[in-house]
Amino acid sequence: MTGLLKLAYQTPLEWVERVAEKPLLLLSDHAHNELKAAATAQAWLQKHPGKPDLVRQLARVAAEETEHFVQVIEILYARGGVLLPLGKNLYAEALLSRAAATRQDKFLDRLIVAGLIEARSCERFQLLAQHLEDRELRELYAGLVECELGHRELFLRLAYEFFPHEVAEARSAELFAIEGEVIARLGFDYYLHSGLAERVAAQ
Ligand SMILES: [Fe+2]
Numbered sequence: 001m002t003g004l005l006k007l008a009y010q011t012p013l014e015w016v017e018r019v020a021e022k023p024l025l026l027l028s029d030h031a032h033n034e035l036k037a038a039a040t041a042q043a044w045l046q047k048h049p050g051k052p053d054l055v056r057q058l059a060r061v062a063a064e065e066t067e068h069f070v071q072v073i074e075i076l077y078a079r080g081g082v083l084l085p086l087g088k089n090l091y092a093e094a095l096l097s098r099a100a101a102t103r104q105d106k107f108l109d110r111l112i113v114a115g116l117i118e119a120r121s122c123e124r125f126q127l128l129a130q131h132l133e134d135r136e137l138r139e140l141y142a143g144l145v146e147c148e149l150g151h152r153e154l155f156l157r158l159a160y161e162f163f164p165h166e167v168a169e170a171r172s173a174e175l176f177a178i179e180g181e182v183i184a185r186l187g188f189d190y191y192l193h194s195g196l197a198e199r200v201a202a203q
């Protein structure tokens with residue numbers, strides 16, 4: 001069902017070559033992404049305290065994302081890096097704002113977007129695991145793929161549990177298409193969710 005949906009944009013290998021130039025910046029951004037994912041899972045859990053299965057699943061996601069955060073900062077610190085101040089997440093912001101124009105239900109969008117972000121992270125982790133020259137980082141990313149695939153499936157499955165099948169299916173198709181357009185237009189930076197487009201000056 002949900003596994004059939006494919007990302008609309010395939011990240012080129014050039015992206016791996018470019019982020020590999022500054023691994024400490026990539027690791028810092030990656031660490032923030034893990035922490036944000038943990039915080040989001042906790043926030044949703046608090047909004048739905050009466051659903052034991054959901055509470056359990058989201059608590060597990062929060063714990064796993066926190067563990068990923070620890071893994072990433074340990075590698076970052078071992079290499080003499082620092083966790084940089086949290087910057088703007090242009091990818092998530094653009095995705096949510098583009099989605100807002102055609103939104104019917106905010107929670108449905110949030111679930112699908114969470115699944116999409118996990119799917120995009122997985123795509124990037126797989127590329128990094130296969131193509132980085134740095135063995136430690138290859139192993140880090142290879143080790144994260146399966147867990148993040150599980151998160152992708154969970155969020156997309158929850159969309160189908162909370163909403164009628166046709167509604168979840170139609171909105172997933174729309175948001176997967178929007179995500180492909182958003183990431184294709186993002187400029188390059190040493191971020192997990194950056195694009196390869198030429199930078200556009202801030203407005
Ligand atoms: Fe994670």
Ligand SMILES: [Fe+2]
Pocket residue numbers: 037065118147148151
């Ligand atoms: Fe995740």
